[in-house]
Amino acid sequence: MTIFAATALGIAYTLAYATGSVRVAEAWIEEGPPDVPVLAGYATIQNATAQTARVLNVSSPRAERVEIHRSEITENTATMTRIGELPIPPGGEVRFTPAGYHLMIYGVAPPPAAGEKLPLKFEFNDDRMVTVEALVRSNEAPAGVTRGGDQVDGKP
């Protein structure tokens, strides 16, 4: 009886962990110059599941397309590379930051003004989808004062 209860609890725990959530937090988009062809977006993607979560695609109804990029400054050289799919380790997170991982948001017309929100949809390898409202703001805003969307996946 005790063993059975412990096992049941163990299974329940495992299930809860396996179906734990994938979150997209603190999504924001840097306000760009007028008519700029591409905007940069940032977010933190947290994976509380026991498997690697892979971001396969990001999109927005307001944008022609969205890509994941990574900027790097090494040896005084700035580079920017497109990332096909982004793995988020089990129990880990990937934080997008200026001069690091960022979203390239192409073709938003008319260009969004500071204070507006743009929906961003993140699609993961296990059919999870997370949609967040990303706040458009200047990068000058002190951290923590203005925050973007914060959304947990809707999958059971």
Place this chain on the structure above:
Amino acid sequence: MLKSPLSPRLLAAALVALILGAAAAWLTGRIELGRSPRGAEGLLWPPPKTLGGFALLDQSGAPFTPERLDGKWSVLFFGFTHCPDICPGTLRLLERASPGLPADTQIVFVSVDPERDTPAAVAQYVGFFDPDFVGVTGTPDSMAAFTRSLGVLSMRTETDEHGNYSVDHAAALFLVDPRRRLVGIISQPFTEESVSRLYLDIRRFVEQQG
């Protein structure tokens, strides 16, 4: 003359080491920090290069030729308008630093993507961050010659299926004195504070040399 506790020979040796260091950095395509006897980090002394012979365009479409460097200090940095991430970061940093810099300082954004960056595109991009900044572009050939003369390498990535590409480029700041001489390189990573400090240190050193 520079008043120094160092003997002339020691000073000469230090300068030779500095020149060799700068030359080596040049050859390997890497930019190392120059160090003056007074510790002005990023100083290139004696100046390895006097800028000249370029014919570029500013953001209003007016010629940007060597005379535009005369009689003032210039902080050059490289970027392109299809860069929404690193380049705006540098522009903002310089915008924050610029009120603290001497008034005879011009901040110059140099496009490493002249194919896409028309003067109008540069005007809109640079103007958004600080209308006082100078934005420079030109024909691909004239820009390639200019960046090459500074030892700045830039490389286009492959064009993707949407016709887009990125440009890998130098992320350091290049300091040019009122006699068009390249006198310093401010290396990454830098901050608003370190840019101001290094620029003023280098400037002080160069002005002391007369």
